[in-house]
Amino acid sequence: MNEARKANQTAMVAEKKKMEAPAESRGISKQKWLEERKKKVGKILDANGLDMSKAYMLDTQDAAESKYKKWEKDPAPYGWDVFNPKTLYNAYKKRTKNIDVDLDEYNKLKEADPEFYREASSLQYGKAPKVSEDRIEKMVKELNNREEKRKSFSRRRKFHEEKDIDSINDRNEHFNKKIERAFGKYTLEIKNNLERGTALPD
Template sequence: KGLLITWVQEDLRKREERAEVMDERRGRIINASSPYSDSEEESDSDESKIMAAKRYLNRDRNKPAADEEKTAEGGFTKFTGRQARLFELKLKFNEARKANQTAMDADIRRKEAPASSRENSRGVSTQEWLEQRKRKIGKLLEANGLDTSRAYMLDTQEAAEAKYKKRAKEPAPFGWEVFNQRTLYGAYKRRAEKIEVDLEEYNRMKEADPEFYRGASSLQYGTAPKISEDKIERMVKELKDQEEKRKSFSRRRRFHDEKDVDSINHRNEHFNSKIERAYGKYTLDIKNNLERGTAL
């Protein structure tokens, strides 16, 4: 590797000397090596010279490689097939060096920037990206005639499945969270999965009644097919099981030290929690006024 670098440097020096002689003879500048030096700063003229050298190499690339030297028109320096390939490798080395330097400078600027204005992988700050996303979602909702509460309808199937999987990994709810809509819907699904469906009886009843699916003008309202006794017993059993489950359900709740104490015993605490769940958002302002002494 060291011999190769020495050979390339010696070849570049010789070509510089030949270019200077030809410059003096013909009155024009042809310097094919200076644009590809390892200096840190390069001007626009250097870039143009690089492009000229690339055009020359691309012109001779399709020619058969030979060990003898090929002379370019206009007095350009001489290259063999191997020298041309080495020269092209040097061009790629310089391009990689420039790309690494640019990436390093960008990384330094990103680390030195404050956290609030630090740019993410998209090239914009997090706050700006959130604002752009909010405006984009607002336009989509307006175009589809939806409000912000129905923004979930814009999610794709893949995004919705990812959200469901994430929710499944969340810990079980506690306290007042056991009565939210998500938990109640989960309880409904568990009860619905236990329902036994008899498709044969369903189809038989549908064929026997011409107005099985009644419309608004039907005269059969107030009438219903007779339900078998075993189904009634199954429904009663399910209701009793739910009642027994509620009575037997008991677990020790997590105690929060920062929570305000407004009860005298465990039974009173349980009663207050139910009252708070129903009327807490309405009595919050009254409680705050009483504590500040500004109720009257």
């Protein structure tokens, strides 16, 4: 009798919660879904004797691969790869992404000029078509943007740990490198003597 009363009470409470639950605009809210998922994962981990830091062990191989693929980025081109046709084409695509093409104007120009696509044997070869001022302005703007990007870009230099530290800051290090390039061969013997402690006093 007592158990039936308890079961009835819990069913009534659950039904009341359902009735009072705020209506979600689009199904279940993301936060609630995440909480439920976390609880579910927590139960599975507890059953296997693991803590939440080992949640990745529940992922399937496919799920893990897709997750790692998202994290991976294409490495930046290095060395001679900078001048590969593929890299140059990607750079071209990146530059032309923001260019808007006016097909009507293009078709008008094509209709106006019978030799729009000229061959090498054409008598109009080398003759430049008239370009509107706004197109020139757009090109200048794009070139200026490229120049600004190039100026703002700074390549991170590799830090060599095995190299002796002979500078107090980056600027001084740069200056020391320049001095070394210019006078290094002349001062090598003096430096070695100072390091060994065999330099003769004046």
